[in-house]
Amino acid sequence: MIGVPVLSIAGSDPSGGAGIQADLKTISACGGYGMSVLTALTAQNTRGVSAVFVPPTEFLAQQLDAVLTDVPPAAIKIGMLGSATVIDTVREALFALEAAGVRPLVVLDPVMVATSGDRLLDADAEAALHRLMAHVDLVTPNAPELGVLAAGAEPTCTADLVTQARALAHRHHVWVLAKGGHLVDGLTAGGTVTDVLLSPQGDVQAVDHPFVETTNTHGTGCSLSSALATFAARGADWPAATRLAVDYLAHALAHADELGIGSGHGPVHHLAGLWDGEGVPSLGLASGWWAQLAARARASDATTVVRALASGSVEPELFQLYLGQDLAYLQDYAEHLDAASNAAADRGDVDGAAFWAASATVCREEEPELHTRLGAEVPEPDAVTRAYADHLASASAAGYPVLVAALLPCFSLYAEVGARLAPDLADDAAAEVRDWVTTYADPGFAAVAAEAMARLDELAEDADPATRERMRRAMAQSLEREIAFFDR
Numbered sequence: 001m002i003g004v005p006v007l008s009i010a011g012s013d014p015s016g017g018a019g020i021q022a023d024l025k026t027i028s029a030c031g032g033y034g035m036s037v038l039t040a041l042t043a044q045n046t047r048g049v050s051a052v053f054v055p056p057t058e059f060l061a062q063q064l065d066a067v068l069t070d071v072p073p074a075a076i077k078i079g080m081l082g083s084a085t086v087i088d089t090v091r092e093a094l095f096a097l098e099a100a101g102v103r104p105l106v107v108l109d110p111v112m113v114a115t116s117g118d119r120l121l122d123a124d125a126e127a128a129l130h131r132l133m134a135h136v137d138l139v140t141p142n143a144p145e146l147g148v149l150a151a152g153a154e155p156t157c158t159a160d161l162v163t164q165a166r167a168l169a170h171r172h173h174v175w176v177l178a179k180g181g182h183l184v185d186g187l188t189a190g191g192t193v194t195d196v197l198l199s200p201q202g203d204v205q206a207v208d209h210p211f212v213e214t215t216n217t218h219g220t221g222c223s224l225s226s227a228l229a230t231f232a233a234r235g236a237d238w239p240a241a242t243r244l245a246v247d248y249l250a251h252a253l254a255h256a257d258e259l260g261i262g263s264g265h266g267p268v269h270h271l272a273g274l275w276d277g278e279g280v281p282s283l284g285l286a287s288g289w290w291a292q293l294a295a296r297a298r299a300s301d302a303t304t305v306v307r308a309l310a311s312g313s314v315e316p317e318l319f320q321l322y323l324g325q326d327l328a329y330l331q332d333y334a335e336h337l338d339a340a341s342n343a344a345a346d347r348g349d350v351d352g353a354a355f356w357a358a359s360a361t362v363c364r365e366e367e368p369e370l371h372t373r374l375g376a377e378v379p380e381p382d383a384v385t386r387a388y389a390d391h392l393a394s395a396s397a398a399g400y401p402v403l404v405a406a407l408l409p410c411f412s413l414y415a416e417v418g419a420r421l422a423p424d425l426a427d428d429a430a431a432e433v434r435d436w437v438t439t440y441a442d443p444g445f446a447a448v449a450a451e452a453m454a455r456l457d458e459l460a461e462d463a464d465p466a467t468r469e470r471m472r473r474a475m476a477q478s479l480e481r482e483i484a485f486f487d488r
């Protein structure tokens with residue numbers, strides 16, 4: 001189990017139930033390494049907020065700089081922001097991080113009003129919140145916040161949540177988890193609360209969970225968004241991370257009354273699962289390494305080749321250069337897949353041997369067909385291609401588990417880039433772009449990439465600590481070679 005770094009940018013609740021205190025407990029309980037940057041200090045307890053102190057924005061910028069230049073987070077959860085100036089300072093920090101080639105996943109809990117009814121965001125800060133949304137992957141409004149952000153009436157039923165969440169998802173091209181915690185009037189124990197998850201394309205998924213009859217709901221929004229950021233940081237996609245986060249919170253809510261903290265709306269029991277001995281949900285060791293690299297992997301979107309593909313048209317010379325070198329690379333890669341197949345067979349792993357051999361065949365036969373259809377010919381390998389080949393050769397010499405770790409990014413990164421580019425592919429995208437993107441966005445390819453990762457997870461589980469470290473490094477180095485490969 002590794003602690004993927006997750007950063008909370010939020011306000012402090014000294015009574016420990018909401019804000020960064022809730023976030024750090026949640027991140028730890030969900031298997032992340034929690035860090036926090038403070039936007040504001042509140043004086044509050046379970047009965048309400050009595051004062052708010054906002055430190056100078058220069059100090060916020062210093063905190064962000066200190067953390068982000070040393071420990072790039074795999075995900076960031078943003079909570080209480082307070083004012084437009086604070087929002088703009090956070091936005092600038094995210095922008096600078098992206099410019100430096102690191103794009104963590106970003107979850108925004110658009111905190112406007114506390115459960116107690118106290119305002120936590122200036123009314124004039126809404127425009128700044130919309131500007132921030134350009135850097136956000138998923139936003140988690142409750143019903144009143146959704147009404148404000150989607151400029152509609154406050155949703156009063158699930159159908160309203162869906163309509164307004166779709167408008168917000170569409171406007172900012174973000175995932176929206178619209179929370180149904182404010183629509184529970186009339187529910188009793190045994191009833192069901194419905195949150196709804198919308199993709200940026202507007203696909204809807206209802207996320208049902210049991211209604212808990214309790215007044216101890218202080219900090220549910222903070223905890224849910226932190227859990228989501230942590231599970232996503234650990235490698236779950238948004239629908240899976242949402243289910244894991246909702247289940248985590250349901251358990252914490254179900255045990256809230258056992259804590260019995262304060263005389264007002266008390267906190268949920270963030271550590272109920274750990275104290276019960278149920279531990280932290282497991283997601284696989286190597287999947288965790290890849291999740292830790294995800295912020296780096298998404299930086300491939302800024303490379304020349306992926307940028308050109310995303311825009312729907314590619315300069316022929318650039319594309320031919322890339323495709324030609326990729327053809328040269330695939331010849332070498334197929335040989336290492338054969339080596340992996342032989343090594344699996346030597347260990348008596350018949351399924352593994354068949355899997356790697358089948359992948360080698362795809363690299364020799366199917367993928368080059370795409371490349372040659374797009375006009376590529378095998379050139380002399382250039383320095384970038386040779387460096388990748390040398391890396392694979394030394395990984396191979398280090399043994400089967402290290403070799404598989406080095407082979408993995410070529411599966412996972414292409415599946416991820418394909419999946420990211422496909423939904424936004426313009427109708428008039430050039431034919432060669434469409435051909436390339438649909439090849440790597442194919443669900444069959446995603447399934448193969450997932451199987452490769454599952455095999456690596458098993459190898460990592462069985463490996464000793466020194467081998468695990470070599471595997472983790474080999475994976476990270478392959479990712480760097482992949483990014484260099486796209487940046488031509």
Ligand SMILES: Nc1ncnc2c1ncn2[C@@H]1O[C@H](COP(=O)(O)OP(=O)(O)OP(=O)(O)O)[C@@H](O)[C@H]1O
Nearest residue numbers: 115142179180181182193210211212218219220221
């Ligand atoms: N009594 C409850 N039983 C079950 N789930 C609940 C209950 N109250 C809230 N939730 C869940 O808690 C999460 C937070 O929802 P809510 O709509 O309350 O957000 P919020 O208003 O941002 O949170 P907060 O009330 O902490 O400000 C959602 O997943 C919601 O479904």
Ligand SMILES: Cc1ncc(COP(=O)(O)O)c(N)n1
Nearest residue numbers: 011012018019114115219220
């Ligand atoms: C510092 C801070 N941040 C966020 C909230 C909202 O949490 P909730 O609405 O769940 O009380 C809060 N009360 N305090």
